[in-house]
Amino acid sequence: MRDAEVSRNLLDWYDVHARDLPWRIGPAARVSGVRPDPYAVWLSEVMLQQTTVAAVRDYFHRFTARWPDVTALAAAEDAQVMGEWAGLGYYARARNLLKCARAVARDHGGRFPDTREGLLALPGIGPYTAAAIAAIAFDRPETVVDGNVERVMARLFAVETPLPTAKPDLTALAARLTPAERPGCHAQAVMDLGATICTPRSPACGICPVMAACAGRARGIAADLPRKLPKGVKPTRLGLAYLGRRTDGAWLLERRPDRGLLGGMLGWPGTDWAETEPVSAPPAVADWRPLGAEVRHTFTHFHLRLALWVADLPADCAPARGAFVDRHDFRPSDLPTVMRKAFDLARGGFASD
C-alpha cells in the first residue's frame, strides 16, 4: 500500500469515526468551508499537552464560558486564570497561556498568526502545538507529531529504535503521510487513531483502517512498539505544610513563586520538599499541632509525603509568611491537587462553625 493510500484510508476513517469534541466543528460546517476558531484550537491544544481529553473537557468549557475570546483572556487577572487552571497540572502552561493571549492581543491585533513559524514564536507554543494550530485552524500542510503519531508511525513502519532517539525518523515518516488536502483532518485522524485504536496497550488492530499497511502487525510486534528507554526510579521527598485558620474563618495561604514546581499557584506555607527530614518552620506564632495524617502525592519525578500541622490563629495574627484569604473568597478548587488534598484532610481538624 502506497503512502497516499494509507493517508486516504485514514481520512475516510476519520470522516466516519471522528469524535465529537467541544473544540471541533461538525462535518457539515466543515464542508461549507467553515474553519475552526483559532482561539478554541489553541486553548484546547495547550490544555491537551500531556493531558487526556476526559480531563480537559470541563476545563475547556469553563474557560470558554468565562473568557470567550483571546482578548477577554488577555484582560483577565493572573489569579483568576491560575485558579481556573487549578487541578489540570503543568501550571507553566497557564502562565504561558496568559503571556500568549496578551502577546496576541497586543502585538497581533487579537488575531493568532496563521503560520507555523509565527505561532512558534509565541509563549507555550512549541513544535507540536504550532503545527497543530497551523494545520487545524489555518489549513496549512504542516506535519503534526505528538505521542500518538509517534506510536502509530513506529508501528506502521516497524521502527524498533527506542524513543527518544527515533523521534527524527518518526517525524520524517509522518511527513511522508501528510497530505496537501485537509492536513488538519489528517493530523486529527492519526491522533484519533492513536487514542482509540492504535492504543499503547492491546491495540485493536482488527478494526484498524490501515491494518493492511502495518509492518508492525505483519511482524507481530505492533503492541511492543514504540520501544522506550527504561525510566529511573522516583525518589521520595518529605515536607511539612501549615494549615492555619483565623478565628473569623480566614485561611493563611501563600502565592508560590512563578518559577518551578506549582509555580504561580496558591498553597499552604511550609518547608521545602527534600529527601531529608524537614526542619519545622511555622509561618506564624501559634500553637501548631500535628494533624496525625499526611498527604501522599506523586509528581512527575518524585513521590511526596507531606506532614500536616494545623493551628487556630488569633484575630490579630501577623504572619511572617503568606496572607489571609477571607473565608468567602477561598475556593478549594483554586488549589493545585496536592494542596487541596491537604485541605481535605485538615478541615476536619478545626472546630466546625
Add this chain to the structure above:
DNA sequence: CACCCGTGGAC
C-alpha cells in the same frame, strides 16, 4: 540536551 514540570485513569 537532560532535566524539570501535574494529574487521574487504566491495569
Add this chain to the structure above:
DNA sequence: TGTCCAAGGGT
C-alpha cells in the same frame, strides 16, 4: 499499591 501513560514546552 505501584507503574505506566496522555494531543509537550521551557530552560
